Amino acid sequence: MKNAVVALVFVFISTCSFAAPQNTPATQAKTPDNSRPQIITVSEIHAGMKGVAYTVFQGTQPEPMDVEVLGVLRNTNGPRGDLILVRLGGTKAEYTGVVGGMSGSPVYFDGKLAGAVSFRIGQFSKEPIAGVTPIEEMLEIDEMDRSAPPETRATAAKPERDMTRMSAGAAGNSDFGSYANYLQPIETPLVFNGFSEAAMKAFAPRFAAAGVVPVMGVGGVSDEKQPEPIVAGSAVSAVLVRGDMDISATCTVTYVDPQRLLACGHPIMQFGSVDLPMTKARVLATLPSPLNAFKIVNATEEVGAFVQDRHTGILGRFGKESEMIPVTLSVHGGTHPKQYHFQVLNNAKLTPVAMSAAVFNALQGVNEYGEDVTYRLQGQITVAGYAPVSLQNMFAPLDASVPTGMAVALAVGDHFSRIFENSYTTPTVSGVDLEFDLVSERRSARLETTRTDVTEARPGDEIVVEAVLRPYRGEPIVRQIPVKIPTSAPRGMLRILVSDGETLDRMRHAGNTPGGTKLDLASTIAILNKEHANDRLYVSLLDNNPEAMVEDKVMPALPLSIMNVMDGMRGTQDMVVTGESAVDESSTPLNYVVSGAQVITINIK
Numbered sequence: 001m002k003n004a005v006v007a008l009v010f011v012f013i014s015t016c017s018f019a020a021p022q023n024t025p026a027t028q029a030k031t032p033d034n035s036r037p038q039i040i041t042v043s044e045i046h047a048g049m050k051g052v053a054y055t056v057f058q059g060t061q062p063e064p065m066d067v068e069v070l071g072v073l074r075n076t077n078g079p080r081g082d083l084i085l086v087r088l089g090g091t092k093a094e095y096t097g098v099v100g101g102m103s104g105s106p107v108y109f110d111g112k113l114a115g116a117v118s119f120r121i122g123q124f125s126k127e128p129i130a131g132v133t134p135i136e137e138m139l140e141i142d143e144m145d146r147s148a149p150p151e152t153r154a155t156a157a158k159p160e161r162d163m164t165r166m167s168a169g170a171a172g173n174s175d176f177g178s179y180a181n182y183l184q185p186i187e188t189p190l191v192f193n194g195f196s197e198a199a200m201k202a203f204a205p206r207f208a209a210a211g212v213v214p215v216m217g218v219g220g221v222s223d224e225k226q227p228e229p230i231v232a233g234s235a236v237s238a239v240l241v242r243g244d245m246d247i248s249a250t251c252t253v254t255y256v257d258p259q260r261l262l263a264c265g266h267p268i269m270q271f272g273s274v275d276l277p278m279t280k281a282r283v284l285a286t287l288p289s290p291l292n293a294f295k296i297v298n299a300t301e302e303v304g305a306f307v308q309d310r311h312t313g314i315l316g317r318f319g320k321e322s323e324m325i326p327v328t329l330s331v332h333g334g335t336h337p338k339q340y341h342f343q344v345l346n347n348a349k350l351t352p353v354a355m356s357a358a359v360f361n362a363l364q365g366v367n368e369y370g371e372d373v374t375y376r377l378q379g380q381i382t383v384a385g386y387a388p389v390s391l392q393n394m395f396a397p398l399d400a401s402v403p404t405g406m407a408v409a410l411a412v413g414d415h416f417s418r419i420f421e422n423s424y425t426t427p428t429v430s431g432v433d434l435e436f437d438l439v440s441e442r443r444s445a446r447l448e449t450t451r452t453d454v455t456e457a458r459p460g461d462e463i464v465v466e467a468v469l470r471p472y473r474g475e476p477i478v479r480q481i482p483v484k485i486p487t488s489a490p491r492g493m494l495r496i497l498v499s500d501g502e503t504l505d506r507m508r509h510a511g512n513t514p515g516g517t518k519l520d521l522a523s524t525i526a527i528l529n530k531e532h533a534n535d536r537l538y539v540s541l542l543d544n545n546p547e548a549m550v551e552d553k554v555m556p557a558l559p560l561s562i563m564n565v566m567d568g569m570r571g572t573q574d575m576v577v578t579g580e581s582a583v584d585e586s587s588t589p590l591n592y593v594v595s596g597a598q599v600i601t602i603n604i605k
Contacts, residue, residue: 054233062233100187101295104252118265133265235281237299243342333438356413396444447596499597501532
């Protein structure tokens with residue numbers, strides 16, 4: 001009878017959705033309050049102890065590895081951050097060594113959870129020696145997440161630069177020199193699927209600046225159903241981009257219960273509170289290599305969201321739906337229209353660079369891509385509760401070494417950066433639509449000369465400004481633009497600026513640069529929508545009176561008396577003042593990207 005009861009209990013545990021692996025000795029055993037696993041603390045660990053760890057080498061079933069404690073490294077993972085130094089054993093562990101994607105593999109002694117395999121020692125080590133993050137430090141993440149108010153969880157925390165934030169492979173390039181070659185977090189393979197090598201190389205420095213360094217990896221993201229449950233030792237993925245292009249990071253589950261899981265044993269990016277889709281994962285193969293061993297992984301069905309990315313691991317919650325940004329990108333002008341659909345994470349640091357990389361990759365991935373292609377962009381960014389952000393511009397090849405596709409991508413990314421960088425509101429970007437028309441020639445024109453038909457005029461007169469533009473390898477273009485002198489124009493010299501749109505934007509928003517005036521979200525969107533198109537030639541009349549700009553409101557030609565009243569705001573972040581006012585502005589459309597600026601002067605009688 002006793003044996004029958006034991007058998008029934010074993011069957012129940014093995015079929016439970018959140019049970020530990022069947023061959024794990026008493027893993028995930030709970031304390032009496034059923035809120036924590038039964039653990040063994042660092043103070044109870046000593047050299048010579050033998051235990052077992054679990055990870056997936058192929059498929060979805062975790063396999064055991066022998067573990068022998070070599071000692072405890074005090075204060076190695078930051079102040080009072082200890083690591084347990086272990087040697088892994090077993091046929092597979094000794095063959096593959098410590099591989100990327102293994103981080104988070106749970107380690108048990110006497111059936112008690114000790115922590116997660118998270119660090120590796122040496123890059124060409126002949127033995128699978130690893131560092132283990134103690135489980136008590138990882139459990140702090142759960143306590144932190146439950147105690148944080150909802151608004152804190154929804155806000156993307158700024159990453160802090162420290163030695164341990166190298167889980168995506170940055171350690172080898174860190175400023176800590178050779179030390180990083182001896183002790184570093186196990187790489188979490190950040191797989192870029194559907195991205196060209198050129199796109200990877202072009203944006204790797206920008207991802208590194210945001211805290212992510214891609215490592216060599218193979219895999220993908222799909223909606224494939226994976227019936228196998230997530231257990232301690234399973235592979236699990238965090239998704240940054242999914243759809244026609246994918247970016248995902250995979251590590252191993254350390255602890256799991258019906259509400260949450262802990263994984264990795266080190267940060268992916270250490271962004272603090274995050275919102276990333278959490279998926280099951282299938283390991284296709286484990287590639288051994290003395291230089292860069294890693295797991296080849298396919299992320300499969302979504303099961304929740306990662307909500308914390310901290311110093312000692314990541315925390316995911318089951319059943320939580322991650323809010324990603326849907327993107328539709330269409331390309332016209334070739335033999336057949338092409339359309340791409342993908343979703344991007346909603347994060348202040350990574351969304352701009354992820355969007356830039358995806359746009360560049362999509363444009364470069366079409367057959368029509370070439371050095372002399374000009375792009376017309378029309379689109380919008382939808383921000384919940386605000387007016388849509390308009391995207392309308394042309395991009396022609398430059399004489400510089402920057403590819404045109406890169407200029408397009410950076411312009412799109414800049415819009416996202418400015419939306420996210422406001423200090424007042426957390427934006428909810430609910431959708432992005434981008435339409436590109438490709439023209440297979442270099443449509444750029446440089447302003448060469450300007451003149452007027454008169455040298456003197458009276459208020460109310462209409463004059464003609466003539467501009468000569470030189471297209472790339474083309475005949476000069478002459479445009480005559482009628483301009484009416486304002487009836488309020490004072491006597492004296494009047495400056496007329498003939499320019500491209502970028503010049504006007506620089507003049508008007510010189511104070512609203514990083515480190516300058518910080519606008520709220522509504523004002524930021526208003527300014528973005530007022531920016532000048534670069535396929536038009538502008539004529540602006542410049543008054544000698546100063547112009548003030550408060551948020552997105554422009555007050556031209558302010559009299560001295562008004563400026564004295566507003567003097568308390570002058571020079572502060574509340575008001576930006578320029579020496580001249582653009583009292584009138586007209587433009588003429590051109591089917592070219594215009595560059596250049598010139599000033600002519602007439603006398604007002």
